[in-house]
Structures are given as structure tokens and as C-alpha cells.
Amino acid sequence: MDADFFMNEQTPTGQTAKRAPALPDAQTVKSVHHWTDRLFSFRVTRPRSLRFRSGEFVMIGLMGDNGKPLLRAYSIASPSWDEELEFYSIKVQDGPLTSKLQHIQPGDEIILRPKPVGTLVHDALLPGKRIYFFATGTGIAPFASLVRDPETYEKFEQVILTHTCRTRADLEYGRQLVESLKDDPLIGEFVGDKLHYYPTTTREESPKMGRITALLRDGTLFSDLGVPPLDPACDRAMVCGSMGLNTDMKEILEGAGLREGANSDPAEYVVEKAFVG
Ligand SMILES: Cc1cc2nc3c(=O)[nH]c(=O)nc-3n(C[C@H](O)[C@H](O)[C@H](O)COP(=O)(O)OP(=O)(O)OC[C@H]3O[C@@H](n4cnc5c(N)ncnc54)[C@H](O)[C@@H]3O)c2cc1C
Secondary structure (H helix, E strand, O other), X not given: OHHHHHHHHOOOOOOOOOOOOOOOOEEEEEEEEEOOOOEEEEEEEOOOOOOOOOOOEEEEEEEOOOOOEEEEEEXXXXXXXXXXXXXXXEOOOOOOOHHHHOOOOOOOEEEEXXXXXXXXXXXXXXXXXXXXXXXXXXXXXXXXXXXOOHHHHHHOOEEEEEEEEOOHXXXXXXXXXXXXHOOOOOOHHHHOOOEEEEEEEOOOOOOOEOOHHHHHHOOHHHHHHOOOOOOOOOEEEEEEEOHHHHHHHHHHHHHOOOOEOEOOEOEOEEEEEOOOO
């Protein structure tokens, strides 16, 4: 069965992949988009019973060569109202999962454990006026869900999404997503002019360069956006990036007087790792 399953990954587009009959918690791939040689997104069927809060993550994967599921944590990039599930993924060349996952095609099946969890949820924050979503790399995935959720715009007057990547091509998934929201028949009217997108690059030249931590520390972000410096009375933040980014962001946010929240104890900001390592 495994041999069949992995052979199916190589099935050229347009051909129907042969099903792996015993795949547990199987969901069918509906579409795949390759953004760069290191990034892709895909959509799969949504289990009827799956309820989740925008911003949460689930375990997804493929059957491993040893016949056991090979699962990894993935933020659900689609909003909670979407009838399909979207994921935004890295391609790690020798990564146990993504070296194989990057070859999925429509009609293939993946494993999806329907137990969503996570801290990047509205329930973990106190009410506020302005919300910042700070993302680097694939850390934009939970915010791709949250910026498509009407609750975000019902709860906040201003929504600021920052995304920092090495190159412009790495920003493209987020850029196109934000662009599409304005005219989206379902979410467009909630978004209105509340959403502010702030993309930056660290390696390739672009209109705004620099690490988000540096742009926060020297106040550039606030002057660029025309907003006051962070204020625990009205600003809320969610952070999703590497361990280094998260640690630095915590220092900045705590320095401004914001406290870390949790589902059980909402406060002014929440953090989640975009990946381990
Ligand atoms: C809460 C949580 C949510 C996550 N959500 C996502 C998501 O939405 N999209 C996603 O692509 N990954 C996400 N990850 C990472 C994911 O779980 C896997 O690590 C990733 O899919 C690679 O799997 P792998 O088996 O190929 O390699 P692994 O053995 O898991 O990773 C190998 C190495 O690759 C690097 N790496 C892994 N993931 C990334 C990444 N996303 N960006 C940059 N470098 C990375 C790390 O250095 C890691 O040590 C998440 C991780 C956590 C903890």
C-alpha cells in the first residue's frame, strides 16, 4: 500500500491518483499552488465534523514508509467558515514530511487529525482597538485564516498584518491573499479599509526592507502606518515566526507593557512557533 501511495505522488496532473484504501483520517487534495521552489499552498476537503477557531493548527501528514502516519503541525490557513481547508507549506529538501508532501496533486489523499488547537485565537486576547499580526515566512498561515474571519473586523477598528521574508517571491502568497480580500464577496465588506498590509524583505531589495523587530524598535513601522506606538490599553498582537523572532518580539511587546495571554487567561498578546528548530 505504501509503495502505491508514494507512487501516486508522482502521478502527472490530470490523471486520477489511485486511492490508498486504508489511510486513516484521509482528506482529498483539491488544488495545489507552488509559489517558489521552497513554498507551496494546497487545499483539501474538510471533514464534516471539524470545527475550529481561525488561527488554530492541526496535525497533517502522509503514511510513512514504515506504515505509520508521519504527521506534522500545520496552521489552518483558511478561515473557519470555509468549506475546504487551506495550508501554506515550506518545502524542506530532506524534511521527512515535506520532501514528499511537496509532490501531492489534486485527487491524492493526506492524513488530517481533526483536533484543532492553538493560542493564536481571538479568545486568548482581551478586547482592543487595533490588532497586529506579526508573521515571518510560513508564519503567515494562521493570519491568512484570521484576516479572512469577519470576527477580526467586528472586534477591531484596525488590523495590521506584517509579513517579513527574505525575498519578494516569498511574500507573494500573502500579497495576493490581501489583494483578493477587497473584492471578496463574502469578506470584502467586513475588511473595508480596516486591513493594513506591511510586507518587508530582509535579503532582496523591495519597497520596504528590514526585520520587523528593527522597524518596531526604531519606530519606522508606526510612522509608516501613521499609528501611535504600542499601547497596552488599545493594542493587541499575535506573533508567529521562528524561535528567534518570537523571543525578540516578546521582549518588544513586554517592553511596551503588553502581557502574554492564553485561552484560559486572555491578555494583550499571544505567540506561536511557525516551526521547531
Ligand atoms: C504549531 C506549529 C504550526 C506549524 N505550522 C506550519 C505551517 O502552517 N506551514 C509549514 O510549512 N510548517 C508549519 N510548521 C512546521 C511543520 O510542523 C514541519 O516542521 C514542516 O512541515 C517540515 O516538516 P518536515 O518533516 O519536512 O521537516 P522537519 O523535520 O519537521 O523540519 C526540518 C527543519 O526544517 C526547518 N523548518 C521546518 N518547518 C519550517 C518552516 N515552516 N519554515 C522554515 N523552516 C522550517 C527547521 O529548521 C526544521 O528543524 C508548524 C510547526 C508548529 C510547531
